[in-house]
Amino acid sequence: MHDTESGSQALRRNDPGLHIPEPAFRPGDQPDFSGISLPPAGAVARPSVDIDPSAIRELAFSLIRVLDEGGHARGEWDPQLPADVLIRGLRAMMLTRAYDQRMVRVQRQGKSSFYMKCTGEEAVAVAAALALRRDDMCFPTYRQQGLLLARDWPLIDMMNQVYSNSGDRLKGRQMPVFYSSREAGFFSISGNLGTQYSQAVGWAMASAADGGSRIAAAWIGDGATAEGDFHYALTFASVYQAPVVLNIVNNQWAISSFAGIAGGEQSTFASRGIGFGIPSLRVDGNDFLAVFAVTAWAAERARAGLGPTLIELFTYRADGHSTSDDPTRYRPTTEPSAWPLGDPIERLRDHLVTLGAWSIEQHSTLEQELAEAVRAAGKEAEALGTLKDGPRIPAASFFEQVYKDMPPHLVRQLRESGL
Amino acid sequence: MIEAINSAMDVALTQDPQVMVFGQDVGYFGGVFRATEGLQRRHGRDRVFDAPISEGGIVAVAVGMGAYGKRPVVEIQFADYIYPATDQLISEAARMRYRTAGEWWSPITVRSPYGGGIFGGQTHSQSPEGIFTHVAGLKTVIPSNPYDAKGLLVAAIEDDDPVLFFEPKRLYNGPFDGHHDRPVRNWSGHPDAQVPQGHYRVELGKARVMREGRDVTVLAYGTMVHVALAAAEETGIDAEILDLRTLIPLDLDAIVRSVKRTGRCVVVHEATRTCGFGAELSALVQEHCFFHLEAPVERVTGWDTPYPHAFEWDYFPGPARLAAALRKCVDT
Numbered sequence: 001m002h003d004t005e006s007g008s009q010a011l012r013r014n015d016p017g018l019h020i021p022e023p024a025f026r027p028g029d030q031p032d033f034s035g036i037s038l039p040p041a042g043a044v045a046r047p048s049v050d051i052d053p054s055a056i057r058e059l060a061f062s063l064i065r066v067l068d069e070g071g072h073a074r075g076e077w078d079p080q081l082p083a084d085v086l087i088r089g090l091r092a093m094m095l096t097r098a099y100d101q102r103m104v105r106v107q108r109q110g111k112s113s114f115y116m117k118c119t120g121e122e123a124v125a126v127a128a129a130l131a132l133r134r135d136d137m138c139f140p141t142y143r144q145q146g147l148l149l150a151r152d153w154p155l156i157d158m159m160n161q162v163y164s165n166s167g168d169r170l171k172g173r174q175m176p177v178f179y180s181s182r183e184a185g186f187f188s189i190s191g192n193l194g195t196q197y198s199q200a201v202g203w204a205m206a207s208a209a210d211g212g213s214r215i216a217a218a219w220i221g222d223g224a225t226a227e228g229d230f231h232y233a234l235t236f237a238s239v240y241q242a243p244v245v246l247n248i249v250n251n252q253w254a255i256s257s258f259a260g261i262a263g264g265e266q267s268t269f270a271s272r273g274i275g276f277g278i279p280s281l282r283v284d285g286n287d288f289l290a291v292f293a294v295t296a297w298a299a300e301r302a303r304a305g306l307g308p309t310l311i312e313l314f315t316y317r318a319d320g321h322s323t324s325d326d327p328t329r330y331r332p333t334t335e336p337s338a339w340p341l342g343d344p345i346e347r348l349r350d351h352l353v354t355l356g357a358w359s360i361e362q363h364s365t366l367e368q369e370l371a372e373a374v375r376a377a378g379k380e381a382e383a384l385g386t387l388k389d390g391p392r393i394p395a396a397s398f399f400e401q402v403y404k405d406m407p408p409h410l411v412r413q414l415r416e417s418g419l
Numbered sequence: 420m421i422e423a424i425n426s427a428m429d430v431a432l433t434q435d436p437q438v439m440v441f442g443q444d445v446g447y448f449g450g451v452f453r454a455t456e457g458l459q460r461r462h463g464r465d466r467v468f469d470a471p472i473s474e475g476g477i478v479a480v481a482v483g484m485g486a487y488g489k490r491p492v493v494e495i496q497f498a499d500y501i502y503p504a505t506d507q508l509i510s511e512a513a514r515m516r517y518r519t520a521g522e523w524w525s526p527i528t529v530r531s532p533y534g535g536g537i538f539g540g541q542t543h544s545q546s547p548e549g550i551f552t553h554v555a556g557l558k559t560v561i562p563s564n565p566y567d568a569k570g571l572l573v574a575a576i577e578d579d580d581p582v583l584f585f586e587p588k589r590l591y592n593g594p595f596d597g598h599h600d601r602p603v604r605n606w607s608g609h610p611d612a613q614v615p616q617g618h619y620r621v622e623l624g625k626a627r628v629m630r631e632g633r634d635v636t637v638l639a640y641g642t643m644v645h646v647a648l649a650a651a652e653e654t655g656i657d658a659e660i661l662d663l664r665t666l667i668p669l670d671l672d673a674i675v676r677s678v679k680r681t682g683r684c685v686v687v688h689e690a691t692r693t694c695g696f697g698a699e700l701s702a703l704v705q706e707h708c709f710f711h712l713e714a715p716v717e718r719v720t721g722w723d724t725p726y727p728h729a730f731e732w733d734y735f736p737g738p739a740r741l742a743a744a745l746r747k748c749v750d751t
């Protein structure tokens with residue numbers, strides 16, 4: 001967990017020999033995050049978008065927060081959104097959570113092979129989706145399903161992919177959650193970490209070359225920032241001043257490795273942008289308003305031709321890495337509930353209640369409504385098949401689209417396969 | 420088999436203070452497949468530890484440690500994620516001894532789970548061995564059972580050249596003959612699952628005859644050894660099945676001896692066909708056994724497509740496909 005005491009941590013060495021970073025808490029420990037310094041909501045000033053990046057380096061070490069503990073929006077970063085936009089955001093986050101819950105359940109029933117939730121990180125994708133334009137291009141990881149849901153992409157289409165069923169547009173070729181939707185501006189998710197990050201920069205360079213106003217946004221996990229692609233992305237974004245929003249989702253964990261294994265012990269992830277001259281902001285990733293505000297700031301810069309922005313979203317992976325993971329083996333079971341930045345859905349709910357625009361009754365009605373919508377879509381999707389029982393796309397289809405036209409050797413192999 | 424692999428590293432860490440083990444999630448957690456379980460506790464945090472998600476970095480620092488005098492054993496979490504490390508493997512580790520005329524070398528071992536059978540889709544199922552067997556200076560080892568896995572891994576770690584050690588992940592917890600619709604078996608009671616506790620080696624470069632036979636020679640490695648045994652049994656064809664165990668260096672003598680006797684050869688691997696290791700095997704058999712061959716060499720392989728998630732069992736070269744090739748080969 002990075003905090004402002006990194007200086008003293010840097011002096012702590014394993015004795016003797018090689019320094020191996022260790023997380024603060026392991027199973028059996030009582031997690032205590034009181035050492036993390038959290039600036040109060042509203043404390044950080046909002047610079048104008050055309051500020052010289054060298055004048056705002058401290059934003060890479062601070063934490064932009066808007067929502068305070070009482071549910072009030074504070075300070076210059078408050079995006080002052082109308083209540084209907086806030087409710088849209090709340091709804092999309094709640095839908096994301098309901099969808100995740102259902103998909104884990106069907107995975108447990110053997111109807112799909114795998115699933116990955118984004119529990120506790122819903123604001124990261126949903127607030128960004130609402131702050132970007134619908135035709136801006138997203139290059140996500142597997143944990144930004146909220147982008148699709150916030151862009152009102154049909155649940156059933158996502159479920160068909162998870163089930164690899166006869167309605168799966170990706171024809172059963174990809175593991176669950178590796179969605180792709182050109183129409184929704186959602187780039188194909190790769191299993192190989194980090195590759196999308198530098199591709200997003202290329203997309204943005206192309207848009208700039210065309211003089212277009214569309215920008216790109218990319219996401220990468222704290223762990224995956226160690227890949228070369230992260231550094232390619234920052235280099236090219238800086239050199240060509242590409243219109244791209246580069247998000248680092250620091251959810252503290254990369255499977256069993258804490259953020260310190262990715263270098264998070266020595267400095268913030270946001271601070272990596274400084275050496276490239278890229279404006280770099282660190283934001284409370286569980287604060288819907290703050291995520292919306294920094295994304296809008298970055299998007300405005302990009303669209304105005306002012307170049308890239310790096311955003312570290314400081315959040316917490318509240319659940320396991322995937323359905324194959326058991327987080328109790330490497331972190332305390334109570335760590336998620338001890339995380340000091342709360343739950344993004346509850347925080348936005350409380351804000352809306354404080355505004356008088358929402359009530360607890362409305363909230364639970366919506367919760368039930370969404371669970372019902374997910375259940376109904378699930379029934380519809382299962383009617384098109386599941387991985388377990390089919391039906392699927394005809395198997396012979398997996399020989400198609402390896403190339404634009406099937407070359408003779410594949411034609412021969414397809415015949416040989418008897419499919 | 421996973422325990423055997425764990426034991427090999429345990430032995431190496433115990434016997435040689437220069438051995439270091441690292442990779443993503445291998446430290447406290449013990450690896451996503453549990454290959455390094457308990458090793459950090461037993462050998463210390465500075466000898467068994469987590470690495471950043473940077474395959475290029477992992478292999479690069481291993482090369483550097485090797486130059487210093489260490490004997491690094493690194494894990495690449497899935498063989499599908501080895502590509503970011505190819506520059507360090509192909510341009511650096513493979514040629515270090517050659518380009519320095521022996522001044523430096525890379526005594527590194529790169530372990531990585533490979534192959535399909537767990538619905539891992541295209542990025543958790545690949546068999547990239549052929550990419551590395553094509554590179555001069557790299558050794559490539561693929562075990563098919565717990566006894567060999569330990570002995571070969573010990574030999575690989577003790578070897579002074581860079582060794583890629585690909586572990587058939589579908590065999591980690593039991594033998595698998597390709598009949599995915601039958602109950603899962605574990606290794607208990609299997610003759611090759613008796614793994615001695617201490618140090619032993621299975622020499623690199625030696626194939627093993629898994630089944631003697633007169634009708635046809637099957638060249639296999641990894642999971643396909645078990646598929647071949649099933650296909651021989653189900654067809655009743657008297658196949659001689661060789662487990663190659665090491666692809667580079669290859670036990671050509673064992674191959675030639677067998678094919679000259681049977682006069683027929685089927686090559687099988689899970690990797691894609693074109694320019695796969697089977698192409699090399701087929702060429703060698705043709706070069707060395709041409710006048711003994713009574714039928715063309717058959718290849719049974721994965722198709723030349725990415726590994727399709729939902730169609731895993733249409734892609735995987737299972738016993739039915741191998742049986743058909745065996746029949747075709749002996750009927751020619």
Ligand SMILES: Cc1ncc(C[n+]2csc(CCOP(=O)(O)OP(=O)(O)O)c2C)c(N)n1
Binds near residue numbers: 192223
């Ligand atoms: C190139 C590559 N190496 C390793 C993996 C295996 N892997 C999948 S997810 C993951 C952890 C990623 O952590 P992080 O980037 O923090 O993202 P998070 O899961 O926390 O969202 C790892 C190591 C992979 N998919 N690709």
Ligand SMILES: [Mg+2]
Binds near residue numbers: 223249252255317
């Ligand atoms: Mg993470």
